[in-house]
Amino acid sequence: MLFGGALSLGLVSCKKSFLDKKPVSDLTSANNYTTASDAEAGLTGAYRGLVNGNFYLYDNPMNTDGRSDNCYVNGDNTTAEQPLENFTYTSANTNIQRDWQELYTDISDANAVLDKVPGINDLTWAGTNRKSQILGEARFLRAMAYYWLVTEWGSVPLVLTDSTGSNLYPTRSSVPAVYAQIVTDLVYADTTLPVTPYNGQLGRATQGAADALLAKTYAQMGDYTNCLVYANKVINSGTYSLLSDFSKLWGGGNKNNAESIFEIEFPGTGYTNWGAEMVDYVASDAWPKRNIGSSDLIKAFQAAGDNGARYTSTFNWQIANASFNMPANAWDYTAPIPFMNKWPDPAGYNSPDDIVLLRLADIILLAAEANNQLGNTGDAITELNLIRTRAGLPNTTATTQADLGMAILNERRLELVFEGTRWNDLLRAEANGYLNIVTLMNSQENSYGANINYNMNADKHQYLFPVPLEDIQLNKNLTQNNGY
Amino acid sequence: MGAAPKLARLAAHEETLTGTTGYMSPSKAALRPAVHENAAGDLTAARRVLSYASEALNTLSASLDDDFTRAIGMILAAKGRVIVSGMGKSGHVARKTAATLSSTGTPAYFIHPAEASHGDMGAITRADVLLLLSWGGETAELSALLTYAKRYRIPVIGIGSSTYGITLNGAAQQNQSEVFRWAWDNTLTYNKSFGLHSLNVVVGTSALQENLSFSYEYGTGFASNNVQTLNSASSQLALNTTRYAWSTNSYFGRLTYAYNDKYLLTATLRADGSSRVGTNNRWGTFPAVSAGWQISKESFMENVNWVQNLKLRAGWGATGNLPPYTMLYPSYSLYSTGYPYGFSSSSPVPGTVPASQFGNVDLKWESARQTNIGFDAGLVDNRVTLSADYYYKKVHNMIFTQQLPLTTGGKTEAVNLPGYDVNKGFEYNIDAAIIKHKDFDWSVSWNMSFNNNKMSGMDTSISYQTGGVEVGGSKTNIYTGIIKNGYSLGTFWGYKVLGIDQSSGNYVYSDNPQSLGSALPKYTFGFTNNFRYKEFTLSILIDGVHGNKVYNETRMETEPLTGYTNESSEVLHRWEHTGDKTNVPTALGNGTTNTAAAAKLQNQIASNYVEDGSFIRFRNLTLGYDFKPALIKTIGLSSLHLYATAQNLFIITHYKGYYPELNGFGSGTNNQAANAGSASSLMALGVDNGTYPAAKTFTVGLNVSL
Structure with a gap:
């Protein structure tokens, strides 16, 4: 039958391709990740993820230094920011929600690389180990996101693939399981990554970055033996050295200095570190600044006799252009108050300041802490004094493990203000029996000597953030942390 | 032999597209x-x-x-x-x-x-x-x-912003969009009658493809006004081009059988394939059967003089729906370009990251399965005609853009909703010629439809947020609606205002968000009266909607009682002193320290902005006069009709906004649960962000026939 023939000729013969329309203006799972340059672009995108949200630029300084006794979260956002200062955060807190989502977005970016790159075979990689380096860098980025997730939320879902076919409704993995994954990723990175960054491109994860983060991870796990192994590996690598002048660590002119192990790169064009404007004093800008040094922190510097380069480059004492809200009246804001100064070039939300996430001084003090906990008091004192000497302070007088533990904790506080370490330092100090965070915070006094009344709950539930309500609503397999 | 290729080239303008700004890459527009x-x-x-x-x-x-x-x-x-x-x-x-x-x-x-x-x-x-x-x-x-x-x-x-152009020495931009669509339909019809039997068979195929392309060019720095094309722009040149395509292909057959014009049976079967569903489920099959019984033609009805027509109908059938136009490639996981990073703090190099769209290769056609039963009747010399239908429509595999857990990084995926959208309804209309006289006629037409919508078969612990409004300077989307088992589509979900706290003047809200009513009406009706007295005619059309709620977003902007915007006169009734009987809370003012109350008034979905959207509308009034043929024949005309029409004369409603009938209200099928994350989606049912009201118009006219 002629008619039937015409029909089938017209349509049946090309039926499959006729309905097979692929996106041409979008990259897809079908056309992306086929070449070495696709792999590099995916990895670059995963680095870009670090600056795309709020976490490293803005939120985590509040979550760590701001929540602790180091800084006041002087935000004007009553529902998202001020609860971080007051320990009144709930599961509906939008800062906590976006941090959770951003960290998992970083993980998704890294997982895309880890899913797809193993399947790529490109001749440009022949005779090199670039392919495994790419995987190592991606694993480093994933591990760093999980480091913050596990320390700020405790047990969290382990998402290790970016795929629609995977379990999209995960349950929470135990804290040890999350730490084990971080260690696995970082050990892989340690064995594959070069000592100096690939292609001389500063800002890429290196072996030293992986080792430094391993040391920090093991410390948080309470495994000081392994912490010391990797801290020493960093210290003894010869790749990094303490700068003699503390003030030369900071600002757009001192990027990627000899002490820096890993930092987020801000070229000053294309994308910028707008977070600097949120904390720095700017004469022409009347926004309340987020992390103001606490009265207790200033007293700690005074008690240590620390008034040299470390003190002067940590703070910028100025009379605020905006009222000081939180905690109310903690400072007399008609007089100068201590603004943070480690991202010193706000540049109108276009700061070129890099964000230093890992530097040698942190790792040296961590080695001191590990040595002290392991009973190697002499080594601990030596390492502590390295940092004190650079700060222009005399050698420590502490000799017992207990005194030295407190001395190292205090030194970390003074050395690493606004570098996101204080909250986790306090958690370790409590685990090691040096202090109780609830007692510490509830005894905080403002500059007039009055108690700030943080009213932290004795059940310690505020040590961890709540799992965001939105995700609990989206994923019924998620459970909430105690107390929320 | 009906093979007739049909080619259509459509000029690209606002009619064929949702607008150059409205159409975006599916990854960006549909999935937020x-x-x-x-x-x-x-x-x-x-x-x-x-x-x-x-x-x-x-x-x-x-x-x-x-x-x-x-x-x-x-x-x-x-x-x-x-x-x-x-x-x-x-x-x-x-x-x-x-x-x-x-x-x-x-x-x-x-x-x-x-x-x-x-x-x-x-x-x-x-x-x-x-x-x-x-x-x-x-x-x-x-x-x-x-x-x-x-x-x-x-x-x-x-x-305008003339300084903009001056500073840049002129700026020009050019947008082009083009839709090229072709369709090829073939049908073959077979008719056969033998005795009292008659048979009609149709088989056919249909194919359709659309290619869409968009481009945008921009430039500044024009040396002269005399050349306005972009070749004379000297700086800030920007351009962007995108292309999309989709296609469908269908095979169908229909068989109609009638016996003695009393018993009618129709069966159809169609298979539809489309590029717009999952690659694993390109094809959907949609059968339908219906039967009719012309009771009035039975012999036992011969002596029932007052019944001229009586027909009983019943049917069952399925129809297919595609994902919305904004999501043409639901099968593919997408990656975003434009994520460069500057290693060594030097010039950024290009990077990609996974985009929010997860592909779903298993996405099926949405299928609405409807059972209906009804009758048509013509009584008293057909002066009264009646028809009534009861239907039960269950939408299977409702297509829905699902927000996945945040642990995916906040991805979305087009899915078939695990549950059903169930509509039960009853519709009837009555036409009656009440008076038929030489000088005076009066006829009425009344129609009414009831619908009950409810989601069923869903996991009761899961709900999906939909719709949304964007208020204030931040323009963050706030979801207004919910899709939840046991609730209607278009249900507003938020806090209920329980009253005003007489000590502070602030609203007291319910502890938990709850249903604040549905945007879908309980019933709608239309009522037409036609009168004729001699040469005068009068026609009145009244219609109405009852039982629907409207979310008055405009009031979120004009009655927040805080901030720097102008307020509507409604706030004059605000609470000021203990004991004030009002439902407008106290003014908080600029720079209020009561940020919690301010945030709720400005940004919280709550019952104070949900209003009854019911209305009765005097839609059309037409008075006419027909000149007597004898009179006008003398001036060489065959007919002359003079009329005056008033449209939308008035509307009776409690709704406080401009107009209770919203853009898109009732448009589309409510089962197109598209773009759940988008404020402009169909699922933003019943959200009024300043609907332009229907104009009240008065027309006087003359119809002349030669």
Whole structure:
């Protein structure tokens, strides 16, 4: 039958391709990740993820230094920011929600690389180990996101693939399981990554970055033996050295200095570190600044006799252009108050300041802490004094493990203000029996000597953030942390 | 032999597309993560914008001159309304300007320039003042409005940003969109009658493809006004091109059988394939059967004189729906380009990240399965006709853009909703010629339809947020609706206002969000009366809707009792002293320290902004006169009809907004659960963000036949 023939000729013969329309203006799972340059672009995108949200630029300084006794979260956002200062955060807190989502977005970016790159075979990689380096860098980025997730939320879902076919409704993995994954990723990175960054491109994860983060991870796990192994590996690598002048660590002119192990790169064009404007004093800008040094922190510097380069480059004492809200009246804001100064070039939300996430001084003090906990008091004192000497302070007088533990904790506080370490330092100090965070915070006094009344709950539930309500609503397999 | 290739080349304009700004890459338009991907950038941008805005205001205050005084004079002199219009962002500002003018006592409406060129323009009269907002001053749609205004001498005030062009030495942009669609339909029909049997068989195929392409070019730095094409632009050149395509292919057959014109049976079967569903489920099969029984033709009805027609009908059938136009490639996981990173703090190198769209290769056609039973009757010499239908429609595999857990990084995926959208309804209409007389006729027509919608079969612990509004400067989407088992689609979900706390004057809200009613009406009706007395005719059409709720977003902007925006006169009834009986809370004022109450008034979905959307509308009144043929024959005419029509004479409603019948209200099928994350989606049912009301028009006309 002629008619039937015409029909089938017209349509049946090309039926499959006729309905097979692929996106041409979008990259897809079908056309992306086929070449070495696709792999590099995916990895670059995963680095870009670090600056795309709020976490490293803005939120985590509040979550760590701001929540602790180091800084006041002087935000004007009553529902998202001020609860971080007051320990009144709930599961509906939008800062906590976006941090959770951003960290998992970083993980998704890294997982895309880890899913797809193993399947790529490109001749440009022949005779090199670039392919495994790419995987190592991606694993480093994933591990760093999980480091913050596990320390700020405790047990969290382990998402290790970016795929629609995977379990999209995960349950929470135990804290040890999350730490084990971080260690696995970082050990892989340690064995594959070069000592100096690939292609001389500063800002890429290196072996030293992986080792430094391993040391920090093991410390948080309470495994000081392994912490010391990797801290020493960093210290003894010869790749990094303490700068003699503390003030030369900071600002757009001192990027990627000899002490820096890993930092987020801000070229000053294309994308910028707008977070600097949120904390720095700017004469022409009347926004309340987020992390103001606490009265207790200033007293700690005074008690240590620390008034040299470390003190002067940590703070910028100025009379605020905006009222000081939180905690109310903690400072007399008609007089100068201590603004943070480690991202010193706000540049109108276009700061070129890099964000230093890992530097040698942190790792040296961590080695001191590990040595002290392991009973190697002499080594601990030596390492502590390295940092004190650079700060222009005399050698420590502490000799017992207990005194030295407190001395190292205090030194970390003074050395690493606004570098996101204080909250986790306090958690370790409590685990090691040096202090109780609830007692510490509830005894905080403002500059007039009055108690700030943080009213932290004795059940310690505020040590961890709540799992965001939105995700609990989206994923019924998620459970909430105690107390929320 | 019906193979007839049909080619259509469509000029690209607003009719064929949702607009050049409205159509975006599917990955961006359809799928929005719950938390904005770049909230940091938002904050930076917001602060930058505010600082620019303050500079701009200073510049503006310096530049005010006689033009401003004249513009104010024009508005004051206008006897009509101020019609505000603008495209894109200017459109949003225009909308807001109109609301502000109205709330401060100057009647004003926003009119969408694109819609204006398709008819709404007629609503603008010489008594009005046209206030046009445009950034660059050369928006094509506004040019059309200007041309119209010139022709009808409607006063025009233009607000532009001329310094923009001056600073840049001229800026030009060009948008092009093109839709190329071809369709090829073939049908073969077979008819056969034998004895009392008759058979009709149709088989056919259908194929359709659309190729869409968009381009955008922009440049600044023109040395001269005399060359306005982009070749003479010297800086800031930007361009963007995108292409999309989709296709469908169908095979169908229909068999109709009738016996003695009393028993009718129709069966259809169609297979539809489309590129717009999952690659694993391209094809959907949609059968249908229906039967009819012409009872009035039975012998036992021969003696029932008052029944002229009685037909019983019943049917069952399935129809297929595709994902929305904004999501053409639901099978593919997408990656975003444009994520460069600057290693060594030097020039950024290109990077990609997974985009929010997860592909779903298993996405199936949405299928609406409907059972219906009904009858048609013609009684008393067909002076009374009746028809009634009961239907039960269950939508399977409802297509829905699902927000996945945040642990995916905030991805979305087009899925078939695990549950059913169930509609039960009853519709009837009655037409009756009540009086038929030589000099006087009176006939009425009444129709009414009831519908009950409910989600069923869903996991009760899961709900999906839909719809949404964007208020205030932040423009963060706030979800208004929910899809939840046991609730209707279009259910508003938020906090219920329980009253006013007499000690503080603030609202007291329910502890938990709850259903605040549904945007879907319980019933709708239409009522027509036609009268004739001798040569005079009178026709009255009244229609109405009952039982639906409307979310009055405009009031979130004009009654927040805080912030820096103008407020509507409603706030004059606010609580001021203990014991005040009112449902408007106390004013919080600018820079309030009661930020919790302010945030709720500004940003919380709550019952104080949900209103009854029921209305009865006097839609049409037409009075006519037919001149007697004998009279007009003398002047060589065969008929002469004079009439006067009033449209939308009045509307009875408790709704406080401009107009309770919203754009898109009732349009589309409610099962197209598209774009759940998008404020513009169909699932934003019943959200009023300043609907332009239907114009009240009066027409006098003359129909002449030679």
